[in-house]
Amino acid sequence: MVPSVKRQKVAHHSIYEAVNMKMENYGEIDLHSLPPHLLPNELEAEAATSQPRSKNRRRNRHRPMASIGSDSSISRPSQRRPVAAAPLESDIDKRKLGPAQAIANSIEAPIEDEANRAGSSGYRIITPVQSPIPKIEEYSLNSVSPPVDGSTDRSHYLHSRDDLFTMDEEAPVKIVKPESLLTPPLDFVLDTRFPKPKLPHLPPIWAESRQEICEGFDWFRSYQGGVYHVDNAVKGYMLGGFAARRDVFEHGGRFIISHGGGKAESVICRDGLYTSAQASDQLAEDKSVRALLENYWTGRPLVLVIDDKYVLFPYDLTADGVTYAVLGFYTIAYAWAEYQLANNETGRVIRYKFAFQWCEGQGDPWWLDKSVEGYNSEAGSLPQPVQASAAEKSVETVISTGLPLKISEAELYSTNFSPLDGFFNSPQICNVCHIPSPHVYSSWFCLEPDCIVFWRDPINQELVEDPGEYKPGFLELIPPRSQLEDLVLLPEPVVVAKNEPLTGYAFTRGVHCPKCGRLSCRFQWKKLSCLKCSWEQHVEIPKRSAENLRAGRLPVPFEKFYLNSSSAIIHGPLTSFGFGNGGRVPAIKLAIRRQTKFLSDIKNRLTLVNSGSADGHSELTNVCPQALVAVRNVATDLIVVGRGTLLTNYFSHNAGEPYQYVGGDANTVPFEEAPAVSDARSLIQKRIREALQLNASFNEVLSCAYMERQRMAFHSDAEVGLGPLVAGLSLGSPALMHFRLHRKYDPEYEQRGIQMTVVLRHGDILVMDGAGVQDFYEHTVVPNNFRIAATARQITKQHHVKKEETP
């Protein structure tokens, strides 16, 4: 929820003007006027969706270019809308509940329940289960809706989804599923090809975790769901988990049929309570389906990615530690809707099926073993058991010898036709809805879900129980259809250009290893490296001067802080106090407390101490080189995002006492080994003594380093044995620290908006004093650009007692 705020002109006072001045409440500003990259995620998402979009731009980008050799008699989808065409804007509401659904709801006899036939292993409706700490399992990503994110209290989830969120990606979610809910989908085919042989060689592009794919591969940046689309065009499609009935992998993988578009039965987790959501009908206007249909009509290629659970792929990815492998470019040859069995009231759901065909011009699929005698590149060769030596063949060699890494313009022609336009598989026009449907199965029936005879025998109008086999010839390859475009699959290497800030966004992204093909996240501050082999590229980030660190303006309409007028937080007078070598230095002390309900106790306060002196800055710059040893830490094993390891969205380094948040002992060094961090601690303690007359003695400092667009998620430092005094020193670009009410005090999300925002500039120390600050509020830090923060705490023994040991 966004706070209800109204616009009001806000004066810009310099720090010096503000000293000792009774400032007005700065709550009356519009947070939406802030640049999106400075907003916390939920506001950022809102800001992004409220941007006006140029329809023309979008259409031009995704409509096919003029076709070469196209037949003018071939009608375009815009002229007549066959089955499953992307709806026009005006159609959307009308199509929400089609006549087919009305009929389906009134039909008494459901399609025969295969689960019953299969005995007790069949699918069940799952009722809500109370589950304290579930066993974490990955659930078919192609079919799972994101669970509702739970608490962001570090004691529950050490990292929340915001930690990994960057602006051009979907936020990753926790895919958690208690064992008791792990029932296989009803509509699956058993894989008969086990045991699968080992891969002939590593794939040219592969990853071990979903995050690696999303950070390192432009064609697939979806942490949740199986369809990655941008501006209504699908860039990547994930084939994962169980295949649905009638899914196929033909011609050696040149022709693949898959069920896509989400809305399968899913598990939702909220506050530790797991519930299942029933499968529901896919609609042509559902975002994923709609985007897939747009690719279908335009012939635009997309990239197929598989995971190691995709049963129809003939090789075993797991043997080589491959979780995700990129197949190559495909276009959609056919799209249609059909009924599939489901575990809901009607016993069935509408599902869209897509037939993907390998794009010509990108060589043969990399997994086809050309060494097999009688290898037929058209048909593909079935996998043979692979010799160990062949399996270990260097991907480097493979990459250089013709892999599906690029579609070259010269080899393509754009047919720009629809497969329904009369050439393939004898489409027929339905005499009820007058929309053509392809002839997919042995007998033809209407595949337009809004038609009252959808999936019904045209003669006796009976619902089709089993459509049987595909019509002979349906699985044959069709002439290629693609746009004249130079599309590059291989991730571009990160090039270190002269004078480029090496903390820029490009350097936060994942890297593709030219030796073994693995995608790795940027996990070390000092270099880009492959997590599989020895490949690495040094990116030596130079030491920054105080001036350089301080540079960077925050385009926000407030100098120091923002208070939401409905928050009831009050601030005291702004005062100045002296630091350092005897001279008085103008500085700000801003005490903020909440007057009613929550922070009524004066002990709970927030103070921003600005060092304000040149001498302070020179002391601080020493901290930087120390923090540069930082790494992106591994998130807790309580969370699975997609598959594999999960890293935070910033780099960190811990000194002093182990801090559970950064993995305890494993990621902590003693202060003696971190002299600059130790200096920062001394400086923080000194400033607090001077400004607040508090004798703080911190025994832990967490240093966080942020590159462009990185940030720390909403959380509170409310773990047992922490604080209650927490003080953070800011270095580098200015940042916004937003506070919102903790979810436990606002369960209905009524006041989920930002209650308070504090600007943190180079040299500032923000002091959070009192357990109430952590208990009532969560905070997030969104830097404007390169920034390092050193946050000091007092950690007691209680903090080290493991969760299971607490009574």
Ligand SMILES: O=C(O)CCC(=O)C(=O)O
């Ligand atoms: O100042 C920062 O960058 C974040 C500090 C913080 O929230 C923390 O360490 O808990």
